[in-house]
Amino acid sequence: MSSAALSHHFGQGQSSEKGGVLGGVLTVSPAHRNTRKVLEILKEGCGIVGDEMRLQGWSVIIFNVYLQSGSSLQGEVNSNIFAKFLSVVQGLAVPWIAVGDFNVPAEDLAGTTIPSEAKAALVVPPEPTTDHGATLDYALVSKQLSGLISISVRWDVPFRPHGLLQLSVEGSCDMTFPQLPRYKQIPEKPVQPFQYDQVLSPxxxxxxxxxxxxxxxxxxxxxxxxxxxxxxxxxxxxxxxxxxxxxxxxxxxxxx
Incomplete structure (x- = not known):
């Protein structure tokens, strides 16, 4: 696919003391999806960027996640990122998927109140997502998509030690759109037999x-x-x- 057919949302990384760049988050999507930026939370090169995509008859928001490595969910950076993230998703009516490198084991996130506060379900691949046997990459999805998503890991990627997450949505994702008001039907009056009076009156x-x-x-x-x-x-x-x-x-x- 040519670069002209793509749109991207880049969350800037942080410059390191050695002249390099730490972190950064990038979401790439087909240009014809008319992707709209809805969220950008960045702190020390980590964070979450969110984009709304228009699909066939419905919309979905994709949150690309990269949390700080070597820190727990209660750490300063990760806790600040999640606090802002929860304040956004709690008011969303559009289906959403938060997927990426959480940099903490899935069971650690499942043991917090984050899924319930986000009114979401945790979707974990059936195998480790790093070549050292840890599952650090997974998804958090809104209730509308719960049970409709399957997730798998692919290893034909250039960025090991992490694998590539592949998500599939299986099923319909109906959205509620404004409807025209329904008016009461006019009751039909019974039609009387037609009787034509042949007697003409003045x-x-x-x-x-x-x-x-x-x-x-x-x-x-x-x-x-x-x-x-x-x-x-x-x-x-x-x-x-x-x-x-x-x-x-x-x-x-x-x-x-």
Missing amino acids: LVWDGQHVHDSASCRFAAWSAAVGLAFDIQDGHVVRSFRQLDLRSRLFVGFVVR
């Missing part, structure tokens, strides 16, 4: 009696339709025929 229009057969026939037909659909406007049928011509029957009024 009409009254502006005080004048109308005897035109076409107008009388249209008035009778309109009244029958209105009655079938329970449209009477509070008037009896005869009043509907004779008095409501202006609003309902004007188009059918014929003058010869």
Whole structure:
């Protein structure tokens, strides 16, 4: 894959007294995922960087973890990193994965309150992640992904003594999106049988009696339709025929 097709989030390492660089965290992702930076916690070259990626129909936040080597979770650097990390993930609604080199055995992290405070599950590979037999690389995942992730170790990498963690998400990760409000359906009124009165009644229009057969026939037909659909406007049928011509029957009024 060419460099033009990649985006990256680099957490700067710390300069050493010998002119080198200590630590540093780098996350690389395909550019078409429109990765968005959401978190960067760095202290003495260690820390966590977080990026939100848009996948097919859902989003996920990947936290790249590198904790201080030779220190416990209660050490100053690691404890400060986790305090800031927990304050962020406790308010997330988006599924997330924190994965990387924790530099402490998985059982040490499992023995703390960090997983419960983060409302997350610990996902540990089935084999050691270093060539000296320790499991220092693993993942902490949000509850939405708990049980959906499998993890394995690959050794064809140039950065031994650590192996490469490979994670797979197996299953759907539905997210809650805003929905349009649901409106109540208009109840259907029963339609009355259509009965057309063939007996034509004279009409009254502006005080004048109308005897035109076409107008009388249209008035009778309109009244029958209105009655079938329970449209009477509070008037009896005869009043509907004779008095409501202006609003309902004007188009059918014929003058010869």
